[in-house]
Each structure stands twice: as structure tokens, then as C-alpha cells.
Amino acid sequence: MTTPSEKRARFRKLHEAGCFVIPNPWDVGSARMLQALGFPALASTSSGFAWSTGRLDNEVPLADMLAHLAVLAAATDLPLNADFENGYADAPEAVAANVRLALDAGVAGLSIEDMSHDGGKPLYETALAVERVKAARAAVDAEGSGAVLVARAEGLLIGQMDLRQTLDRLVLLAEAGADCLYAPGLRTAEDVAAAVGAVAPKPLNVLMWTKGLTVAELADLGVRRISVGGALARVAWAGFLGAAREIAIEGRFDRLGEAATGAELNALLRP
Template identity: 60%
Template sequence: MPRTVAEKRAAFRALHASGCFMLPNPWDIGSARYLASLGFAAIATTSSGYAWSTGHADNHVGRDAILAHLRTMVEATDLPVNADFENGFGADPAGVAESVRLAIATGVAGLSIEDSTGDAAAPLFPLEVAVARLEAARRAIDENGGDTLLIGRAENFVVGVPDLDDTLVRLQAYAAAGADCLYAPGVRTREQIEAVIAAVAPKPVNVLIGANSAFTLQDLTALGVRRVSVGGALARVAWGGFMQAAQALAQGRFDGFGDAASGAQLNALFVGND
């Protein structure tokens, strides 16, 4: 019997209580169902992967489309879904709260709020503004059952402001504002990861692995990381294979299909989903 939204949210919260789990990022129904078939305990959306699938750049898809995508992903499998909810889709805290309420209604088990502005000249919200936006998200969750996990993200290292001290201050403020889990995409070294974990302990920390890494899941578990996501990396792998094969076709060659999955394998994976 399919799990209810409440059951998915409870299972997702339990995953954050101890140990470390992999949180892979599909971008459509097919990729979500394949990941579910491999036995992952939860999945997370990727704003970049979904944007590219619609022919847009990351952070250039509107709220309504994102909400529809979240509902689609929640309905695609029986796994809890964590939403990459960008910076909350609101011009001010009230707007963030409204958007979060709409996201909760899609059935997601968790959602992340970034502190990035999208403005290259001032890429991060001032701390007090970022905190107010996260507090608004927290209130919206609490007013709508309280069981959706809130993830606070400090975007310093991905928007060109790789200041670890400021990152730690921000994450601590987001933890105090009600974030259940903290996340600083772009931190890569053992020392950076350990500093983030220590700064927000005992709250769980997400680490992004977006390219080849010397770390294993076992290594990250030993450091105290609670969950590991890959952002748009799986989508980029898929795009890489497609682009190489298409470029070969443009040159009149057919040698780009060597790593293609078989049609029989894919049909077997998705049979019964009509």
C-alpha cells in the first residue's frame, strides 16, 4: 500500500536522526523511478536538472512550474522527496511564506531555502534578511502540520563568496531560525566539512558531491555528515552522454551509442506504470 504524505515525512525525518544516507537528485519521473528501483531511501529534486530538461537555465523557471514539478515528483514514487526550492520564490518574507505553503501542499517531505539573490552584484541576502526569510518559511511549516523538514542553505561557495567564516555565521543563524538541517553547497575539504558540522551541531548537515570526489559515503559518515546529495550531477552525466552522441551524429558518425541502455531494460523498468 502506498505511503501517505505523513508517513513519507516521518520516514524522511527519521533518516536524519543518525547515520548518513545518500539523497540522489532525479529530474523527471523516469529518473526518479529508476533511483527508487535501486533501493534509495529518499530523493531530492534538482532545480538545475529540471530547468535544463525544460530548456531553461538554472533559477530561470517560474514558481508555478516548479510547484507542478514537485507534485509530479512526489507522485512518481513512494519515496520521500526533498524539494530544491531555490530562494523561496518570494520578494519578501511574506512572499516566501506563501510559496512555502504552496510547496507543502505538493506533498514534499522537506524543502530547502537558499540565501542567494540571483543578483551578481550582490549575490547573497544580508544576513538579517536571509534569517527573516527562513523564519517565515519556518512559520509556514509550523502552521501547516510542522512535519515538513526545513533545510537552510548558505550559498557562499557557489555564488563567488567563498568565505568560510561568513558561511558558518550564516548556518548558525539559520539553525537558530528554525532550520532542521543545514547545507553549504561548495564546501569540499575535510576541514571545511568538519567546521560546518561543528558549527551547527547537533543539527544534521547535508554535503553536496557534484563531481569526482576522493570521499566515499563511509568517509563522510565518519566525519559526521548525515546526508549526501549530488545536485545536478546525474542530470549533467545524462546530458554529457546525449551531447557526445548528438555531436557524433552531426559529424555523420554513429559511434556515440556505446553506453546506451537497452530498450528492453528500460521497458522492463517501467512496465506497469501506465
């Protein structure tokens, strides 16, 4: 099994040039299948994991998430980036402490978002958002782990910022020490190109959760990495719910004919 330090070194290398897709498994089985399909790295999905345990997104406590990250990090030989939400804390020093716990779980990188989950003020003020990334940076550096720190600006996604405001915040988060920048909600080639240019020479992560730009098109725009968040989990649940509803409502089993075969699944999981 590849060591955490080897995974982190490989993960940093992936961010230096080219473009790669980092899909988001939610359990050991999905992680191992994605490895079998040839992806170079994985990223956890807080929403996908929450749904798989019968909880709503953003309702998984820190201890449970750390345990999940440790299991997922050990499940494959691939580097794992943790969807670490808002660092499970508001204060910078508490974020730093939790980042250290995530590193202890064996992740190769982690993402810290600027969304507070406070209904009245869903985004942290700019100064606090910057201090939180600085604290996370200091924690990563103090550990000497070489883990990749990703800073997320959520304003565009939740309708609290326009593109210009989002790019301005990304620049500040890059200056605060983030290795990679991430703004969910970029939809057009023009928006993506603007974000790539704003954070250069640091790499940009683009979230794809529906139809749109292709991997080749994103690579041509200068995107370094592409993730899908909880989309793969939602695709899996869509198949499950479609078949289950057909049985419950129509008394039919037609959709079961669309299932993956046991042989196919076993082949992907076989060492």
C-alpha cells in the same frame, strides 16, 4: 501509495542518525529508476528540471515548479525534498506563502537558499536571510506537516564568503529554525568536518557534484545526508551530447553502443 504524512515521518527519521544519499531526479522516469536502485529519498533539482524543459537554471516560474514538484512527489513512494531555490520571493512573508504552496504539492522537505539572484548583491544580507528562514519555519509549523526545512548558505559556492563566514551564517540559520543545514562548495574533509561541528547537533547536507570524498568518508566525518544537485542530469546530458555531436560532426555512431538497453530500462520501471 504512501501518504504525504507517512513520507514526511520517514524523512524526518532519516535525519536522526546515520548517513544517507538523496539523489536528484528531474522527471518521473529518473525518479522511478532511482527508487528501483534502492535510494531511501529523493530531492528535486531545479537546474535539471529547467534543462529538461528547454530553459536555463533559475528561469522556471513558481507555478511550473509547483506543478513539477506535485508530479515528482506522487511518482514514487519515497519522500521528496524540494529544491525550492530562494523560495521564489525576497520578502519573508512571501517566502512563507510559497512554502505553504510547496507543502500542498506533497513534498516531505524543502530547501531555501540565501542567494538573491540579484547580480549586484547576489546574497541576502544576514538579517534578511535569517528572517526568511524564520518565516519558512513558521509556515511549516503552522501547517503541522512535519516537513523538513533545509537552509542553504550559498556564499562559499559563489565566492562571496569564506569558510568562516559561511559557517557563521549556517549557525544563524540553524538558530532561525532550520532542521538541516547545507553549504554547497565544501570540498575538503577539513571543511566538511568544520561545518558538521558548527551546526551540530543539527544534521548537515553535503553536495557532491564531482569526484572527491566517498559516502563512507563523509559518513565518518559526521555528515547526515549527501545530495548531488544537478550532477546526474548533467551526466545524462553529457552522454546525449557526446553521441549527438559524434553523429553531427563525425558522421559516426560508435557512442550509441554505450547506451543502456531497453530491457534494463524497462526492468527498472516495471512495477
